[in-house]
Amino acid sequence: MNGENKQLTISNPFLPEPARIVRTYYLTEDVKFFQVRVVDMDKALSFKYCPGQFAMISVVGAGEAPFSISSTPSRPGLLEFCIRKVGGVTNALFRMKENDLIGIRGPYGNGFPVERMRDKDILIVVGGLGTAPLRSVLLYCLDNRDQFRRVSLLHGAKRPSEMIFREEFFALKEREDLECHLAVDGDDTGTWTENIGVVTTLFPKLKEIDPSSTYALVCGPPVMYKFVIKEFVKLNIPKDQILMTLERRMKCGVGKCGHCAIDYIYTCLDGPVFTYWDVIHMRELI
Amino acid sequence: MRIIKLKKDNLFPFLEIISEEADLWAPVKKGDKHAFTIIDDLSKIELETTRTIIPPKKIFTPPTFSMFSISDKGYKEDFSHITKKILFGIHPCDIHGLLTLDSFFKQAYLDPYYLEARKNTLILGLSCWPDEYCFAKSTHTHVIEEGFDLFFTDLKDFFLVWIGSSQGDDLIRLKPELFDEGLKDQDIQTYINWQAERDNAYKWNIKFIALPDLMELKYRDPLWEKLGDACLACGSCSNVCPTCNCYNIMDKQFLGGKDGKIIRHWDACTLEEYSEVAGGENFRKKRSDRLKLWYTHKLQAYISKYGKPSCVGCGRCIATCPVDINVRTVGQALLGEKPDAFWARFNKEVTK
Amino acid sequence: MTKNNNNKLKIGIYELTGCAGDALLILDCEKELVDIFQAADIQSFLMAKSDNIDGELDIALVEGSVSTEKEKKEILDIRKRAKTVVAIGICACFGGIQAAFLDEKEWEANFKEVYGNIKMKHTKPVQSKPIDEYIKVDYYLPGCPIDKEQFLSTLNRILRGNPPELYRFSVCVECKWNENDCLLNKDIPCLGPITRAGCGSICINHNLPCVGCWGPVEEANIASEFQLLREKGFDHDFIKKKMANFSGTGMADFFGKLKGEKG
Numbered sequence: 025m026n027g028e029n030k031q032l033t034i035s036n037p038f039l040p041e042p043a044r045i046v047r048t049y050y051l052t053e054d055v056k057f058f059q060v061r062v063v064d065m066d067k068a069l070s071f072k073y074c075p076g077q078f079a080m081i082s083v084v085g086a087g088e089a090p091f092s093i094s095s096t097p098s099r100p101g102l103l104e105f106c107i108r109k110v111g112g113v114t115n116a117l118f119r120m121k122e123n124d125l126i127g128i129r130g131p132y133g134n135g136f137p138v139e140r141m142r143d144k145d146i147l148i149v150v151g152g153l154g155t156a157p158l159r160s161v162l163l164y165c166l167d168n169r170d171q172f173r174r175v176s177l178l179h180g181a182k183r184p185s186e187m188i189f190r191e192e193f194f195a196l197k198e199r200e201d202l203e204c205h206l207a208v209d210g211d212d213t214g215t216w217t218e219n220i221g222v223v224t225t226l227f228p229k230l231k232e233i234d235p236s237s238t239y240a241l242v243c244g245p246p247v248m249y250k251f252v253i254k255e256f257v258k259l260n261i262p263k264d265q266i267l268m269t270l271e272r273r274m275k276c277g278v279g280k281c282g283h284c285a286i287d288y289i290y291t292c293l294d295g296p297v298f299t300y301w302d303v304i305h306m307r308e309l310i
Numbered sequence: 311m312r313i314i315k316l317k318k319d320n321l322f323p324f325l326e327i328i329s330e331e332a333d334l335w336a337p338v339k340k341g342d343k344h345a346f347t348i349i350d351d352l353s354k355i356e357l358e359t360t361r362t363i364i365p366p367k368k369i370f371t372p373p374t375f376s377m378f379s380i381s382d383k384g385y386k387e388d389f390s391h392i393t394k395k396i397l398f399g400i401h402p403c404d405i406h407g408l409l410t411l412d413s414f415f416k417q418a419y420l421d422p423y424y425l426e427a428r429k430n431t432l433i434l435g436l437s438c439w440p441d442e443y444c445f446a447k448s449t450h451t452h453v454i455e456e457g458f459d460l461f462f463t464d465l466k467d468f469f470l471v472w473i474g475s476s477q478g479d480d481l482i483r484l485k486p487e488l489f490d491e492g493l494k495d496q497d498i499q500t501y502i503n504w505q506a507e508r509d510n511a512y513k514w515n516i517k518f519i520a521l522p523d524l525m526e527l528k529y530r531d532p533l534w535e536k537l538g539d540a541c542l543a544c545g546s547c548s549n550v551c552p553t554c555n556c557y558n559i560m561d562k563q564f565l566g567g568k569d570g571k572i573i574r575h576w577d578a579c580t581l582e583e584y585s586e587v588a589g590g591e592n593f594r595k596k597r598s599d600r601l602k603l604w605y606t607h608k609l610q611a612y613i614s615k616y617g618k619p620s621c622v623g624c625g626r627c628i629a630t631c632p633v634d635i636n637v638r639t640v641g642q643a644l645l646g647e648k649p650d651a652f653w654a655r656f657n658k659e660v661t662k
Numbered sequence: 663m664t665k666n667n668n669n670k671l672k673i674g675i676y677e678l679t680g681c682a683g684d685a686l687l688i689l690d691c692e693k694e695l696v697d698i699f700q701a702a703d704i705q706s707f708l709m710a711k712s713d714n715i716d717g718e719l720d721i722a723l724v725e726g727s728v729s730t731e732k733e734k735k736e737i738l739d740i741r742k743r744a745k746t747v748v749a750i751g752i753c754a755c756f757g758g759i760q761a762a763f764l765d766e767k768e769w770e771a772n773f774k775e776v777y778g779n780i781k782m783k784h785t786k787p788v789q790s791k792p793i794d795e796y797i798k799v800d801y802y803l804p805g806c807p808i809d810k811e812q813f814l815s816t817l818n819r820i821l822r823g824n825p826p827e828l829y830r831f832s833v834c835v836e837c838k839w840n841e842n843d844c845l846l847n848k849d850i851p852c853l854g855p856i857t858r859a860g861c862g863s864i865c866i867n868h869n870l871p872c873v874g875c876w877g878p879v880e881e882a883n884i885a886s887e888f889q890l891l892r893e894k895g896f897d898h899d900f901i902k903k904k905m906a907n908f909s910g911t912g913m914a915d916f917f918g919k920l921k922g923e924k925g
Contacts, residue, residue: 036387037419038377084380085570086824087561089588110589112825119823127385246591273587275559278419282556282577283584285603288611293418307529341843341869363841373839540886542855544834546844560827563818566697576839582881583830597883630838632846632855633886652893658885 037278040082040127041067043103045120051106051188055153056118058105059095062128071131073097074138075161076269076297079130080277081105086116090274090292092157093131098167103128106156106188132277133296136161136267141239145174147230147261149252151223151244152181155188157269157296158243169201173237176203176230180223180244184208184216205229223248227255235260241267253300266300314482315490315497316462316469322352325398327484332394332432335369337362346397355399357464360441361624365552366397366404367411370427373549374575377423377559381569388571392427396481398434402454403446403622405435407552409457410612410620414555423574432477435461440512443625445638447512451622465500516641518609518619524644525610529602533643538598540633540653541580547604547635548578550626553612556584579603605640671720671821674706676740678726678733679760679790683807684751685709685725694814701821719744721820724793727753727761727910732785734796741797746820749792749799750813752806756877757910760790792910801826804858806875806908812860829859832879833872837863845871849894851904856882875908884916 047059062068073079073093082088089111095104109118120126138161146165150158165172177196181187187208197204205226207219219226223244240256242249249268256266272284272291284291287306298306316324325334329349336355337344344359346366364373376388400408412428415421435458446452454461459478463470471489473479482489548554558577563570577584580601585594594600612620627636634651642649677685689710691698698704702721706714722744728737741747752758769789793799803816803826816826829835833854837844840863845852852871854863858879865872878884884905891901905913 035420036422038423039385039387042384084382084384085561085563085819085822087827088559108589112827114588116824271587272593273585278421279417280415280419280421280555281558282579283558285556285579285607287603287606288615340841343843345841363843364838368841540883542832542834542883542886543881544832544855546834546838549835549838561819561824562815563822563824565694565701565814565818565821576835578831578835581831581835597881630844630847632844632890652890655893656886656889 037129038276040080040088040129042125043128045122045124045126046102048120048122052186054109055188056107056109057094057188058107058117060103060105060126060128061101062103063125068101071100071103073131074135075164076135076157077131077133078157078274078277078292078296079103079105079128079132080274081113081117082127082129083113083116083120084127087113088127088275089113090132090277092160092269092296094156094159096160096163096167098164106153106159108153130277132274132292134294136241136297138164142171143173143237144265145176145233145238146172147176147178147233147238147240147256149178149223149240149242149244149255150180151248151252152186153188154242154244154248154269155179156243158241159189161241166196166199166202174203174231174233175201176205176233178205178207178223178226178230180207180209180226180248182209184211184213203231222251224251224255227259233259233261236262239265239267243269256300263301263304264299267297268300268303269296270298271296312473312479313493314471314473315493316471316488317490318466318468320488321357321462321469322355324485324488325349325352325355328396328481331481331484332396334396334398336398346399357399357436358439359399360438360444361401361404361626361629363626363630364550365407365624365626366400367407367552367555369395369397369431370408370411370424371555371557371574371576374573375423376571377574378572379569380561380572385572386569389423389426391423392430395431396434397431399436400433400458401436401438401624403444403449403451403624404552405433405454405457406446406449406451406622407624408433410553410622411555412457413616414553432460432481433458433474434478434481435472437461437463437508439508441625442513443628443638444512444623445514445516445625446623447509448516448518449619449621449623452509452512463501463504465497465504468497470497470501514638516638517645518613518621518641521609521619521641521644522613525606528644534598534602536656537601537635537640537653538596539658540656541597541601541635542633543580543582543597543600544632545578545581546630546632547627548580549576550630551608552622552624552626553608553620554578579607601635608637609641609644670701670703672705672718673702673721673723674716674719674740674744675704675709675723676706676725676736677708678724678737678754678793679729680726680751680753680758682709682725684754684805687807687810688723688813691810691814698814698817701818717743721746721748723748723750724754725751727757727790727792728788728796729760729790730785730787734788737793737796746800747793747797748801748803748816748820748826749794750803750805750808752804752875752877752908752910754793755802755804756908757790757792758806759907759910761792761910762906762908790910803828804876805860809860809862830880831859832882833857833859833861833863833866833876835859836861837866837872839863840867842866845869846890846894851891851894851896851901853887853905856884856887856905873908874905878909878913882913884913888916 042063043060078092091105240261242252274292275281275283279290279293334349337359338347338354344362375391378385415424459475461472556577560573586592608621639649639651722740749755836859853874854872857874858876
């Protein structure tokens with residue numbers, strides 16, 4: 025008996041869903057923004073996710089890779105990603121145009137515990153492409169502004185030209201219900217009007233916080249975590265209220281292939297969002 | 311569970327009959343060792359084997375297989391590796407291995423490639439006798455209470471047959487006259503004696519219960535660097551392990567408008583590429599770090615999560631690793647003994 | 663055919679010093695040859711056609727090692743003309759058998775023994791080296807010869823703008839997939855652990871030890887393999903010869919360090 029055309033009794037979690045690129049443009053020299061829509065309308069609307077989750081995106085012939093979702097579930101229907109050109113799959117994605125088809129499956133991972141974060145102060149610290157997953161939670165907080173108390177954002181980029189969502193963040197600075205500080209490590213344009221220095225130099229600018237009711241979120245390049253977490257700890261934010269999203273090589277997204285394993289947890293199931301308390305107890309986490 | 315008796319001479323007639331129902335797979339000779347193979351000639355079946363070179367996981371997720379065929383029209387699921395099979399001659403430790411894989415492939419999301427193949431395969435277990443590598447008694451996987459449709463205990467002149475499922479019972483009913491329902495006291499005594507003798511035949515033992523804590527306490531021990539220096543990073547320990555399940559994916563494309571394939575192949579956390587992320591950064595560049603992950607999974611993680619190690623004591627890593635990095639020598643080293651192993655003798659300075 | 667070639671990628675297939683086995687393998691893709699010619703514009707392929715053009719290329723597939731002054735110029739010229747250079751076969755990737763001399767002196771001695779004091783007129787021979795000693799190589803497709811399926815899949819990926827997807831682990835992985843009993847454990851000197859996979863462990867499938875013809879795997883633990891073979895009773899020179907045979911310059915560093923060890 026040949027099983028090739030056999031109907032399965034269980035659904036196939038590895039089967040990508042066709043999705044169309046609605047908009048794509050460069051955010052920086054090597055980072056591109058993608059707005060996509062799952063072709064099947066029912067499936068597009070049932071793609072229910074939580075800020076901090078990720079999706080697997082595939083390009084026929086090039087392969088499949090995990091990407092943080094940058095959009096917010098409070099604006100359903102369209103999914104947004106910021107993607108840096110680093111390998112085979114991203115190279116193929118960069119060649120694609122609006123209206124082209126890609127494959128998508130997900131959402132995967134735990135995401136941020138937005139229920140627990142309700143009625144708390146939210147402090148978001150991002151660096152570089154770390155903006156991708158945290159933009160989701162930031163927009164979510166702003167769209168549901170009455171559900172959260174103070175919301176603050178510290179944003180760092182290497183240079184003005186490497187700042188992603190520049191216009192969006194400058195526009196956010198105008199909002200009175202958000203404390204927003206922007207910095208670049210160095211200004212090679214001579215036109216930067218905000219702070220100059222690494223992201224941790226923004227901490228003294230923060231208005232006094234109430235640490236026990238603050239959730240502090242961080243995402244950025246690996247070197248950043250250590251320094252930012254030190255600042256959080258200095259502010260007395262409880263270790264289990266410090267949240268970070270970590271990059272590992274999610275290959276399947278559904279806890280099967282093993283590539284994202286750290287000790288005995290699977291980043292794709294138990295992460296990518298971890299508390300600092302988790303991290304202290306996981307030998308390999310950062 | 312119902313237990314019946316089968317005369318030795320009746321085994322092959324029984325296998326003959328059931329092989330008409332589905333593809334029969336059983337251990338046959340491969341060089342000096344054994345391998346599970348599809349059987350076209352019953353006389354090739356080896357009844358007195360120890361471990362096969364690679365475990366029966368290959369039947370459920372083959373080393374490489376196609377998950378999808380891809381064309382301009384999109385993805386088409388490919389389940390061609392799934393056929394109706396009867397697997398005969400699988401030992402208790404390997405059945406335990408499958409049970410471990412079952413819980414893994416069912417966790418959070420169901421893996422249809424493994425689970426469908428599992429559903430289409432009947433498991434006919436067979437008792438075995440330990441050799442110098444076996445340590446299934448240490449992992450308590452030398453006995454089996456579930457996970458089979460039939461289980462045959464070889465008592466020299468006859469088999470005792472445990473009927474583990476309704477499908478197993480259906481096989482018996484294909485020719486019930488081959489079996490004997492009435493067990494005599496003497497048969498039972500033979501079984502009791504056999505069991506005691508078999509249990510005593512295990513030549514070595516390892517204290518698994520101590521290992522999770524020792525993995526934690528010795529996580530930064532120089533032992534790991536020593537293991538890492540000698541490790542060939544050949545991935546064999548994973549490939550031969552009945553509970554290793556990691557895999558990787560490849561996009562195979564062909565010229566001339568032919569459909570491409572998404573290939574899934576076995577992977578191993580001891581290989582360099584395993585922990586590399588996009589852009590080339592590697593979280594476990596060092597072989598010692600990768601070995602720590604492997605042993606954390608085998609000796610610590612699974613015990614913490616499920617109360618038993620994910621090692622089933624089959625001895626394949628002992629029989630396979632050319633530089634003696636295996637559960638026995640690593641376990642011994644964790645317990646403070648000095649194992650007789652190539653890696654313990656290896657001195658990388660000699661070549662400098 | 664030429665009039666439809668405008669938007670096809672231009673490919674050149676070149677042979678330097680080697681047995682031409684890789685070019686022959688490409689020609690031997692009988693069923694797929696039409697597909698190759700349809701998918702790409704083959705500008706130069708000495709073994710297959712005579713109307714070869716040495717112009718701008720999208721992809722250059724280069725077989726063989728560089729072993730004369732003339733070939734040095736040739737490889738530099740290929741690099742200048744081609745957007746992507748792919749080294750195909752063990753000789754282009756690692757130097758191959760002809761590069762198996764571990765230092766300049768050994769090479770000179772060997773050269774003298776074979777050729778005596780003959781003056782070479784058309785070009786000056788140099789110690790054989792893999793092509794990346796002279797130019798930047800974009801992709802490597804090892805093998806002796808290369809594997810047909812891997813070649814077709816790699817060519818296809820490159821034609822579509824995707825990097826090749828090759829096994830980066832050792833022969834042992836494929837060998838276990840094929841359920842072979844480990845030859846090293848039977849004291850047979852097998853180079854599987856330090857050799858790159860892709861061949862489908864073909865030798866071991868036939869009970870023959872791996873000779874390393876796909877070159878060293880990225881993370882080859884040569885020291886461990888070396889001492890393992892020493893423990894199994896093989897002497898220094900035997901192991902050195904065996905390892906150096908196909909790996910060309912790939913293992914020279916290691917044996918440089920090994921000089922203190924008595925054979």
